[in-house]
Amino acid sequence: xxxxxxxxxxxxxxxxxxxxxxTGLEAQGVEGPFGPLDPMLGGHSGLTYRIAGGAEEFxxxxxxxxxxxxxxxxxxxxxxxxxxxxxxxxPVPGIRATDEQSPAWFAMDLVRGExxxxxxxxxxxxPPLAAAxxxxxxxxxxALHAVPLETLPVDGEVLSPGDELARxxxxxxxxxxxLVPDADRLEGLLTAAIPDAVAPVLVHGDYRLGNILSExxxxxxxxxxxxxxxxxxxxxxxxxxxxxxxxxFPGVGREVPGLPAAEELIDIYSAAAGPLTDFTxxxxxxxxxxxxxxxxxxxRHREGRHHDPAQELxxxxxxxxIVTGLDRLA
Numbered sequence: 459x460x461x462x463x464x465x466x467x468x469x470x471x472x473x474x475x476x477x478x479x480x481t482g483l484e485a486q487g488v489e490g491p492f493g494p495l496d497p498m499l500g501g502h503s504g505l506t507y508r509i510a511g512g513a514e515e516f517x518x519x520x521x522x523x524x525x526x527x528x529x530x531x532x533x534x535x536x537x538x539x540x541x542x543x544x545x546x547x548x549p550v551p552g553i554r555a556t557d558e559q560s561p562a563w564f565a566m567d568l569v570r571g572e573x574x575x576x577x578x579x580x581x582x583x584x585p586p587l588a589a590a591x592x593x594x595x596x597x598x599x600x601a602l603h604a605v606p607l608e609t610l611p612v613d614g615e616v617l618s619p620g621d622e623l624a625r626x627x628x629x630x631x632x633x634x635x636x637l638v639p640d641a642d643r644l645e646g647l648l649t650a651a652i653p654d655a656v657a658p659v660l661v662h663g664d665y666r667l668g669n670i671l672s673e674x675x676x677x678x679x680x681x682x683x684x685x686x687x688x689x690x691x692x693x694x695x696x697x698x699x700x701x702x703x704x705x706x707f708p709g710v711g712r713e714v715p716g717l718p719a720a721e722e723l724i725d726i727y728s729a730a731a732g733p734l735t736d737f738t739x740x741x742x743x744x745x746x747x748x749x750x751x752x753x754x755x756x757x758r759h760r761e762g763r764h765h766d767p768a769q770e771l772x773x774x775x776x777x778x779x780i781v782t783g784l785d786r787l788a
Contacts, residue, residue: 472497472507475563479509479518482555483565488514503530503684508568516554520563527562529684536683537564538611551679569679571671575702577697577711579668585716590675591667592702596723598670598677599698600730603659603691616658617689617755619739623648626747633753637760637773640780641753643747647787653692653736661689668699695727696740700748706782709774738786745783749776 476495484490495518504525507518519533527533540550551566569695574581576588583591604735617625627649630641662669663685671679699720700706704713718726720741728734759769 475507475508475518475520475561475590476629478557478559479516479555479563481510481558482563483516485540486555488512488516488554490659503536503682504533509565510529515568515661516565517551517568518563518565521548521561522697523561525561527560533564534558535611535613536686537566537657539683539686540566541757542610543605546605548598548605548714549677549679554576557574569671569681571609571670571673571678573671573681575666575668575701576714577701577707582712583714584645585714587675588667588714589716589718591670591672591677592718592723593726594672594677595665595667595670595698596718599665599695599727602662602665602680603731603778605660605693607658607660607688610660612688614687616645616655617661617693619693620652622689622693623652623743623746626743626750629754630746630750632642633750633757637756638749638753638776638780640784641746641749641771644742644749644780644783644787647784648739648743648746651787653739655690656692656735658688660774661690661691661694663693665698668701690740691731692734692737692740693743695724695734696737696742696744696749698744699723700744700779706745706748706778708778709771711775742783742786745779745786749779749783752779782787 472495480492489512491512491684495507495509498506498508505520505522509518510517519536521531521533525531532557537553537556541553543550544552551569553564553566555565557563574583576583578757627645630638630645650664662680664682669680669682670677671681702717702720702723704711724734755777756772759766
């Protein structure tokens with residue numbers, strides 16, 4: 459397909475989607491006139507657009523044309539969990555319309571705010587603001603984990619610590635060993651000491667400041683729900699803490715002065731959620747997971763499957779994550 463044909467196909471899809479979105483919003487009482495359907499950058503699941511009505515603005519998430527509505531492209535699964543959380547203490551965008559017709563889509567309120575990872579993203583966040591947001595995120599996480607599972611549209615099995623490790627062992631196993639030195643040692647230590655599971659909770663799956671829209675210091679909305687599941691709360695906290703220390707990302711990130719230490723964030727979380735057991739294992743698991751993801755991305759770049767020269771900055775970070783994971787389990 460030529461560039462011109464691709465552009466024409468995309469334009470046709472977006473025109474049809476816009477018509478469907480307007481029809482769906484009008485059926486929910488939203489008044490026009492409606493603006494164009496503008497693509498939004500970022501995100502790794504589906505297609506994301508922005509559209510303005512007469513007095514409101516919305517974000518549209520749609521399954522890409524030709525894709526099945528499964529996994530990360532299951533847009534309506536994201537809409538279902540956010541709808542279920544609407545009356546809880548977890549801040550989420552309001553869901554305004556859904557459409558199961560293929561390609562499926564949903565509309566949610568456009569929430570103002572910025573979602574920046576202080577140790578990784580540009581522009582840099584002012585250190586005191588970054589520290590305040592990190593603490594607030596640690597305070598909100600227990601509210602997420604406290605939502606009763608029986609009130610949610612749970613559609614999968616509970617993921618135990620062993621299940622989580624197995625998932626990332628598979629990812630790491632597809633990466634050439636020379637790209638992830640000593641990952642096999644870290645895998646061995648994790649496998650030898652898998653903790654017992656605790657009572658399952660709602661797990662977002664990618665809880666970090668990069669997925670929290672903040673207005674000043676306050677979390678306005680937790681977004682990007684494509685991999686939510688019932689699981690172990692310690693998995694989520696361990697992942698969150700990977701992003702609390704810029705020294706985990708040499709060459710690709712920055713150290714932010716004044717960010718709360720991991721111990722403080724754990725204390726903030728535990729004050730509401732209760733004490734944690736075996737947390738060192740989950741701290742190391744978060745590092746193993748990030749090293750596996752980065753190793754996977756670097757492999758795809760070097761194989762020519764997704765050319766991105768920035769991936770060549772990853773080896774030092776991959777090594778740092780694995781070394782610090784080993785240190786925690788030594």
